[in-house]
Amino acid sequence: MSFLTLLDYASVLVFAASGAMVASRAQLDIVGFAFIACLTAVGGGTVRDLLLDRHPVFWVADPMPIVLAALMAVLVFFTAHLVESRLRWVVWLDSFALAIAVPAGTGAAIELGHGPVIVVLMGMATGAFGGLMRDVVCNEVPLVLKQGEPYVSCAMIGAMSAITLVWMELPLNIALLVCAAVTWASRASALLWGWSLPVYKSRPPRQ
Amino acid sequence: MSFLTLLDYASVLVFAASGAMVASRAQLDIVGFAFIACLTAVGGGTVRDLLLDRHPVFWVADPMPIVLAALMAVLVFFTAHLVESRLRWVVWLDSFALAIAVPAGTGAAIELGHGPVIVVLMGMATGAFGGLMRDVVCNEVPLVLKQGEPYVSCAMIGAMSAITLVWMELPLNIALLVCAAVTWASRASALLWGWSLPVYKSRPPRQ
């Protein structure tokens, strides 16, 4: 099993847990948990594979990710009540999943020989689309779009660090590990210390 | 015309009617009716074809389903006012469409030689995504996610019955007919007798 496949698996498990947590906030039944967990888990990677015409889609080639996501959903279904603040858990689980999905998307695009813009975009899309689908389907305000909270920005910084290291001719696996670390560190800092980007403000007197 | 094509057509007509009913609840104009009807009618099958790299997509190869869905939308536009409780109609039409879309998705995946997990997933996706798109675009609470109401679960049971019969070496068409019957019977029972799966409940004192 390649390093890229491992990354896909790990991101699947963590995104599935975050999806199941959101399902618990929507009080779905166990099949609804599994549905949202799978959508969140494989959503970003599926968008990446469709856009890059990378067939078969990773979970069609080997459905293990779906099975893992469904098992994770069942686990969360029976244990989520042990957890105090579920929104907080969603946010932190999501930060780990983001930190794994971004290098997974970046690595896949690099392996296919795409240029830097597409590589960074695929890192961002793989990181952002799973969570975006989860939130749109469950009618939550997308984490991706919380005002001033860096999310897509962290994915972008992570993906850019990977492409820089590859351009400096470091091995791909090292670049992807650094990418994961940079993505997570920036997202975690933003969460811990309330970092934010300046948001758009309309002129006060005219609003 | 193969049995699978027939199933696609029938599910198109019934999903189109359910889409047009939802459009009538949103008070759209006649082109909006046709748009939502087509989205609902071919959405699930299109997702299936894209995921399985089954090109041309069924309605690109032969646009008859689109034409039928648009005609159905026009019919509903001029007759929906004759119907008393439109939400109730949406729910029942949707149950028939589900019962046809699940075997259509299952059959397509079996024909392409996929394994049982992918077959069941494609049955579920073909059944669920048309209605999910309809509800997300029209801002209704997705039927797929109504608390405790089995929907994806019925699709799953139906698809699993088909794969079981094929594994027992029954002919594909028989398996798909049983799949349709099982899907509809479970969904209709759930609607008629208010069957539900236990939903996730947070611990009462802490919520």
Place this chain on the structure above:
Amino acid sequence: MSFLTLLDYASVLVFAASGAMVASRAQLDIVGFAFIACLTAVGGGTVRDLLLDRHPVFWVADPMPIVLAALMAVLVFFTAHLVESRLRWVVWLDSFALAIAVPAGTGAAIELGHGPVIVVLMGMATGAFGGLMRDVVCNEVPLVLKQGEPYVSCAMIGAMSAITLVWMELPLNIALLVCAAVTWASRASALLWGWSLPVYKSRPPRQ
């Protein structure tokens, strides 16, 4: 650079501006602006390319549209406060983008040799899906679905004018220019004079 590519570029710039305007209404940060601008700008064309199996997707082949959309987002981020009525701007920018996206979608389908139904549908999808994604992700009421306001209808009329001229054996570029003009003229008339299609009305006493 072919005429079709030029059309894609122009529609990218105008859709990006409309996406960034919507982002300004949601008060996102600058990366959020770029994200929504790119989604709006390439969404419709991406759906068209995926459905027609036209790989690589136009912006994967050449990421210039993404770069342009992101630059436009930055421009809007720093200048949108100079604009008085931003919703009004969104609506008019969107009308221009629609008038460019419809011939772009129509032309691509004609070049691939598809029949009239698919050609008209691809014109409509390319025109409508970018704006639809923008509005669904940003939680605005989809412009596509505003009650009685012709939007998809204008796309349809435009696409039908193109296919008619091609059928009359006029050169493709002329047909696409007429398509753009017809689409924009019908949309602008609807906006200026409040044209509307009759919407569905349930029988008053029974509602």
